Amino acid sequence: MTDRSSILDANAFDASALERLDPESRVLAQRRAAVLGSGYRLFYRTPVQVVRGEGCHLWDAEGRRYLDLYNNVPSVGHAHPAVTAAVTAQMGQLNTHTRYLHEGVVSYAERLLGTMPDALERLVFLCTGSEANDLAIRVARAATGKRGLVISSEAYHGNTALVSGFSPALGPGQVLDEAVQLVPPPDPAAVAATGQRDVGAWFSDHVRRAVMRLQDAGHGVAGLLVDTVFSSDGVFPGVRGSLDAAARTVRRNGGLVIADEVQPGFARTGEAFWGFERLGLVPDLVTLGKPMGNGIPISALAAGADVLDAFAGSQPYFNTFGGNPVSVAAASAVLDVICGEGLQERARVVGEDLRGGLRDLGRHHPCLGTVRGVGQYTGIDVLDPATGLPDGGRALDLVEAARERGVLLSVAGPHGHVLKIRPPLVLEHADVEHALHVLDDALRSLA
Numbered sequence: 442m443t444d445r446s447s448i449l450d451a452n453a454f455d456a457s458a459l460e461r462l463d464p465e466s467r468v469l470a471q472r473r474a475a476v477l478g479s480g481y482r483l484f485y486r487t488p489v490q491v492v493r494g495e496g497c498h499l500w501d502a503e504g505r506r507y508l509d510l511y512n513n514v515p516s517v518g519h520a521h522p523a524v525t526a527a528v529t530a531q532m533g534q535l536n537t538h539t540r541y542l543h544e545g546v547v548s549y550a551e552r553l554l555g556t557m558p559d560a561l562e563r564l565v566f567l568c569t570g571s572e573a574n575d576l577a578i579r580v581a582r583a584a585t586g587k588r589g590l591v592i593s594s595e596a597y598h599g600n601t602a603l604v605s606g607f608s609p610a611l612g613p614g615q616v617l618d619e620a621v622q623l624v625p626p627p628d629p630a631a632v633a634a635t636g637q638r639d640v641g642a643w644f645s646d647h648v649r650r651a652v653m654r655l656q657d658a659g660h661g662v663a664g665l666l667v668d669t670v671f672s673s674d675g676v677f678p679g680v681r682g683s684l685d686a687a688a689r690t691v692r693r694n695g696g697l698v699i700a701d702e703v704q705p706g707f708a709r710t711g712e713a714f715w716g717f718e719r720l721g722l723v724p725d726l727v728t729l730g731k732p733m734g735n736g737i738p739i740s741a742l743a744a745g746a747d748v749l750d751a752f753a754g755s756q757p758y759f760n761t762f763g764g765n766p767v768s769v770a771a772a773s774a775v776l777d778v779i780c781g782e783g784l785q786e787r788a789r790v791v792g793e794d795l796r797g798g799l800r801d802l803g804r805h806h807p808c809l810g811t812v813r814g815v816g817q818y819t820g821i822d823v824l825d826p827a828t829g830l831p832d833g834g835r836a837l838d839l840v841e842a843a844r845e846r847g848v849l850l851s852v853a854g855p856h857g858h859v860l861k862i863r864p865p866l867v868l869e870h871a872d873v874e875h876a877l878h879v880l881d882d883a884l885r886s887l888a
Contacts, residue, residue, distance in 0.1 A: 641687070669716030700725060
């Protein structure tokens, strides 16, 4: 564990290195810092000034093309023409809040709930995943009368005042909520090191002990909040049934199960439309974020009527432009594209192709460790070949070497040693071949 934020600082530009930049980039970075403030971060030792995107590719100000293996928010690809057309058409007609009747908003809500289990009957629209997770915590607390939540040790669930307290990935400067307990992610390697084999039972035991600590502290347990691929923890997608025992433990003690689908949702896992669906889990609450609108600000909370009414019955919720007609038009177009272009199956097949290629690379490059993932979400450990220990420095060197060769990646995990690959769903086999060639070349240069 480092003393920095694993999601903000691990791959951040060092502002003291401005003199290394070309004159135009240096001036723009200085102007940016002057008006946006010190809380912002830039990626990479030499930041990229992007000016255009299409599909899985970005172009910088000098016309150089990059393969984007990092941005999951433009889920159906940068500047997808169907999303652009839907947003443009709706913007030319109307954009307003949700206190008026609007056919498009209602129809989309019906379509989206139709992809989920019957128990999830209601949808609340918001603008960001942070807002969705914030509301989910408030709803869970109202429905259970308890305050405590169990989360994974390197989770990131958002940046509102409430949900930041449930996001240890923000680093030690972020004070966690007093009613939170951390558990390790369901990491098969960690389980094997203890001599156990059942990852689900191991994870459930950690959840059970966390629940007991919350009860001993007088908080009780309102819920278990998990990203169903444990992406910020280092990508641990699990298998069907692997969260069942943990869910039973939480529910037996009066809590709810909250699935954060901001990253694994909308066909990204390839094997199912939702990450929780792939695991055979039916959550009590589901949160969704900006990938649902290909980056246009829209998010949602799905819930059972009884669970949601426990909150809304005493405290009406209103998000002025959550689910506005323009954002809903974008989201509806995204659903059309995912289904019409077969992107769930493409995510499964192309993702398997990528991970197979990465495992082949690992046979020639001893610094590459375990390759994990599902669909278009992949993590690969970068290790010190001499010790076999996590090597965050080497991982960052590899990210930079790939960037210099036109492929954009980042890192995850508490040590910043896991290469995180989560491209738009439109990634193709030719892109995978190119990425593997670049990574092989980058690894040879570092060796």
